[in-house]
Amino acid sequence: MEKEILEHGLHFNRRRFLSRLSLGLGSAALGSLLIPDLFSGNGMDEDGLTVGIPHFAPKAKRVIYLFQNGAPSQQELFDYKPKLREMMGQELPPSVRGTQRLTGMTANQKEFPMVGSFVDFKQYGQSRAWVSDLFPYTAKIVDDLCIVKSMFTEAINHDPALTFLQTGSQQGNRPSMGSWLSYGLGNENKNLPNFTVLLSRGIGNGQGVYSKLWSNGFLDSVHQGVQFSKGEDPVLYLRDPEGMSRQDRRDMLDNLAQLNDLSYQEFGDPEIAAKVKQYEMAYRMQTAVPEVMDLSKEPDDIIKLYGPDCLVPGTFAANCLLARKLSENGVRFVQLYHQGWDQHGNLPFEIAKQAKDVDQASAALVTDLKQRGLLDETLVIWGGEFGRTSYTQGKLTKENYGRDHHPRCFTIWMAGGGIKPGMVYGETDDVGYNIIKDPVHVHDFQATILNQLGLNHEKLIFKHQGRRYRLTDVSGKVIHDILA
């Protein structure tokens, strides 16, 4: 983008042209020495949108990320710790906790009594993976899942942890994962945004999600996530206003494009061209979005598969069904956020309801994609931003307890997209506090996702303010052990 404006300036300024020429040739030569791929081409198509082609043959073409916002407790869902139940009420040995920082919510707690899960676990499928009784539907599809029990993160509070998982940095202002994929891979369907966001909220203690999480950061604004709302107009202002026909709209856009083109000729700012393209896309979305959002043609079997809530706009189930439809229509990255997993207290009651909200639809999405032959090319991810502690927050009673934030280990699952199915990766210790085998850092996780989409996380870079940025910042390695 900046380059294009510069080039535009060169047409008018001979001195600048000449002075940059001498410097330019030298730095170009040096540049090719430092970055071997500098001149291998990263073109823009005539739309002004980046043409993205995977660096190597991808396993997955699309991602659906079922983000469980608030951090679901791994001890109640996937990470079975019978020992923890045996040691119920005993103090967590300080040697286990070490020097780890705690949140302000439990740092002043005098005791750290361990608490086991109130719910039972069973083993399922050929992989014999342990799944809690809260997830009967997920339990049925464990042979399609790769359950990673050894995720860990650096942040201890929701917003930084969420931002870290989504953008690779705790501070924000960086492009979201979906924006990076849009930037790296380009459009599949030119009638829909590349990166869409769907929100839902369970009854549990909720934490905020903000639009910065689907921001394009310093990438072109075409890569920004588009939030579909739950009302009658999923994308606002997509309907023609009353009294305006589709033809009027077309004529208006054509005339507007001519005016914009004049500005472009004069200033050469590529954002003008991008804007025109976005208007055009919005015009095409006027027919494409209603087609995608129309759930009335879904067969009864599909409704039953996702559960009846899938027809109630704004529920997690409805969003899962929509995610499948958007993905099927070539949307690269569908980001769901389901709020309400922050069980600091009253955990047994709240988590049961939360689990019920998401269990059937999450499993249904995997089953549905599989029968459509799309699971091979779609990566489904389920998980929160960190885990929860093995000790209770607040008072431990027979029926009730809470768990605080725990960044040292948490569980997520992935399915499809070339990830090994029927696998459990990583292990935590007997009290579920520390990882003892195969830790997966957030950057490793991000590198693995990009790898599955045919992108080398070290090469997917964008230069901004003099620095080359990556989703994985300066670290991250692909976890080859979980690749099919």
Next chain:
Amino acid sequence: MNKRLVKFAEQGVFVLAIFILFILLFSDRIVVPLWLQPVGRMHPLFLHFPIVILLLAMLMEAFRFRTKSAENQADASAFYRDFLANLLLVGTLLAGLTVIMGLFLAQEDGYSGQVLFWHKWSGVGIFFASALVYTIRNKAWYTARIARVGALTTIVCLIGAGHYGATLTHGDNFLFAPISNELKPTPVSLDQALVFNDVIQPIFEQKCVSCHNPDKLKGELNLTSIETIQKGGKSGKLLVAGQPAVSLLLQRIHLPSDEKKHMPPLGKSQLTPQEMTLLALWVKGRADFQKRVVDLPPTDSLRFIASALFKPVQAVETFEFDAADAETVKKLNDDYRTVAPLAKESPALAVNLYNRAAYKPEKIDELSAVKEQIVYLNLNKMPVTDATLKQIRQFENLQKLDLNFTDITGKGLAELASLNHLKTLSLAGTKVTFADLQKQIGSFKSLKSLAVWNTTLTTAQITQLQKEHKNIQFIGGFDGAASEPIKLNPPQIKNNSTIFNKTLALQLKHPIRDVQLRFTTDGSEPDSIHSPLFTGKTVLDKPAIIKAKAYKQGWFSSDVATFSFYKGSYLPDSVNLLLPLNPVHQAEGAHTFFDSKLGTFNANSPAWANNWAGFRKNEMALVSEFKKPVSVSSVALRIMIEEETSIFPPGLVEVWGGPSRTQMKRLGTLRPELPAQKSPHELKAITCTFPPQTISYLKIVAYPLKQIPAWHPNKGNTALLLVDEVFIN
């Protein structure tokens, strides 16, 4: 230089020459004492001095007789002569010392072979050549030609010795290995990999062979060929087949790393735990040299670990056809069709069509330009018909075809049978029949997967097809009828508002098709027998609490949904509040009570407080004016009750009315029932009724509860009163 010092050095050179000759002659009988070994090991450090000094000296020697420098600048030439002579002497002396050190080092274990031979003799050659040059360079017959020959010989020896020395230390072709392609092993795929050649030998090559090769032969062991590995070294045989514990190889690598005999020696790159395991497993499996990795049983640990080292059998697919013209591909991309390579530099193309309304048969015709390159074609939900299949036939390399929810009938499927690479075919949601498939599917040679869910095929028919065609996986999909019933979700209301002034047609809805809705208006629980079916004809003319339930065959009935409808017959023409509102709950001021906007729970959070008008410090005093007098018999307040957060119903409600602002009398009072401890949160209307009265002004006074009951943690304080609507009837 001092003459005496020169003399001393010259004698030193002589002594060194004798000593070197002695060592060379009796090398077989010499044993280098332990204390002298460090001197020998200084050879690789020391040798750089003679190389540089002699190189410089010999170059100067070669040009010593150039007339220009000799005659024209007498002073300079005198300096040149002295400097050169001394340089030569020092170089020769250092060369002698280096040679001796080298000879000591060569006595140690592990140096032998061709490379050492050439290194040794070229090194010795340097010393004698330079000593000779130094001795004869002042003779009368020593001419420019002889000087050049002598200098050149020494330089050649220098280069030779340097080269062979480097080969001894760093291994063969150290210098050019990074840029020569020959040495890079070609990656082997798992099905071809041999246990020894591709798993074990690479470990030797990386970690052992730099010392145990035919040239270096440390411990008389050579690990470069099968024969010499079987032969073993100085300490005996390396391997005892099947017994890793007594095999010398494994004993040595497992010794503690500070042990002298630990291999690889400290300082060299060590074996990884995985490499050690591989070696142990290999010896345990009788140290076979010929077996392939895939010949091992699938449960074998060696095979398990080794499998990870190789490319999977079906690595990146290669295509035999050429890539299509980039310009053509670019032109084929439009708003509703994407044609994209599978990856950078892949000739194969994936094609997707979108938007049913924008589809035209030409969309497929135009693809003829890249018919050879298309491997994926996605026509999901496009209105393609059987005729289209004829067009698709030309895409000879097609592997995956998605025809889900298209308009094909299945009659023309045979058209596709000639696609020899077609592996995946999806026909879900089409009109394809069992008969079509049974007749035609046999002719699909390489088909691996066929999706037929949501078609007329029954589960039994799919099972039968699966039996007849074992090599194809039939995807029958999720069968809702066969799965366990699940609970319906509760009904919803379609009415925009639950507040009406005269009558309201009740509108209930349910997201699921063909659901029966049953409801009651009297607050009782609906059931599937007695409660009326919702038909859309019910009209409400008074406030009501509707309870509704959904029923459908094959599903469990839903939970009960409860909806409250409120009637407000009269809207005042103007309203004002006489006393202020609670600061948090300002809502829309006096208009809040007649704006038809209902509040929800969670009123303490600013986001949800919008519709609630709150009172705590003073009572609610609302005066409404009606331009036309109205007959009033009841006033209802919709309030929130949430004892946990000290939101209580009012202690007392008074309704005043009259023909003018100053002539109002009390029409009625109400003392609402107080909630019990831990009672559920509620949103409800409390109604004050009185005999009908015609009035123009109405004043409603509601006092917040003065004293919260004694059971409450906040006892004795004033409660908060929240009102969102007022209904006047």
